[in-house]
Amino acid sequence: MKKLLFLPVAGMIGLLFFQATQKPEVETYPELHSLAPDMPANVKAVVDQKCYGCHNAESKNEKGKAKLDWDAFESSKKSKQLAAKGKIREVLEKGEMPPKKFLENKPEGKLSEEELSTLLEWSGGKKKSTD
Amino acid sequence: MKRWHYLLGIPVVLILVLQLVPNELPTVENNNPGDLIGSGIVSDEVANLLKTACYDCHSNEPSYPWYAHVAPSSWLVAKDVREARQELNFSNWEDYDMLDQLGKLDDIYSEVEEGKMPLGIYTIMHPSAKLSEEQKQAIVSWAEEAMDIIAESEDE
Incomplete structure (x- = not known):
């Protein structure tokens, strides 16, 4: 009889530990390419270096x-x-890109302050903390 | 105590205990002057589709079903509505700036086209919210047209 009580309780407690986990993704950079011609060169450079690796057609x-x-x-x-x-x-202002999981494997992929402001200025955004 | 007392009693007690867990449903506000419907960018036909298929979560005017007030389903409803409003709240449409509006319309386009929205769990409980192919097409074409209008009208 005690066992009947045990099972649902154990089930409920088990649920508390339930968590979604994500697989870390390892990326490699493909070679350079030519980006939109009407994009400012400084923006292009940042995109090329820091975004294009994952965000490309291949x-x-x-x-x-x-x-x-x-x-x-x-x-x-x-x-x-x-x-x-x-x-x-939006993702830049929230600090969601490049993804944290990605940066764990590739810390050099992080956007520098300067790169971040270049992208934000281009996309019409404001920096999170300063000004 | 007989065996069936436990079989029946334990789940009932568990459900009752669950009701004690605090849970707050997102509030309902029916007066939304900045709502998408009324902004002039959506036809009556599409407005009705959005109302039936999207507004329970993506607006300030949900009509909560009874199970939204009973745990554990209430937890899921509260979480889904909270997250949905964060992502896109049609009631606050006029508060979004041009780029945000375009981004959201673009997401509406792909989510509906790919059948990711409305969520399956929502349409199971609300069969009328299930979009037919024609209805999907109506929303998708509207989203694209609206994007063109917005992008052209506010030339920077």
Whole structure:
């Protein structure tokens, strides 16, 4: 009889420990490419170095490719480009990109202060803490 | 005590205990002057679709079903609505700036097209919110047109 009580209780307690885990993803940078011609050179440079590795048409990172593909960006129409800018600004302001999991394996992928402000300025955003 | 006393009693007691866990459903506010519907960018047809398929979570005016008030389902409802509003709240549409509006429309486009939204668990409980292919198409085309309009109207 005691066992009947034990099972549901153990089940409930077990639920408390339930957590979603994510697999870390290891990335490699593909070679350089040519980005949108109307993009300022300094922005292009940062994107090339810090974003394009995952966000390109050949990317093995399916999620990154689906969310933003720089190769498709330049040929997409204005409304789509602006929408992408809006979303870029959002993830940058929240500090969600590059992803933490990615930086664990590749700390040099982190955006420097300067690079971050370059991207934010381009995408119309403000820096989180300062000014 | 007979065996069936436990079989019946234990789950009942557990459910009752669960009700004591604090849980706050996101508040309902029916007066939303900055709502998408009323901003002039959405037709009545699409507005109705959005109301039935999206507004329970992505607006300040959900109509909570009875199980939204009973744990453990209330936890899921509260979490989903809270997160949904954070991601996109049609009631606060006018507060978003142009780039945000475009970003959200772009997400609406792909989420609906790929059938990721409305969530499966929501449409099981709300079969009327399940979008037919034509309805999906209506929302997707609206989203794209609205993006073009917004992108052109506020030239920077």
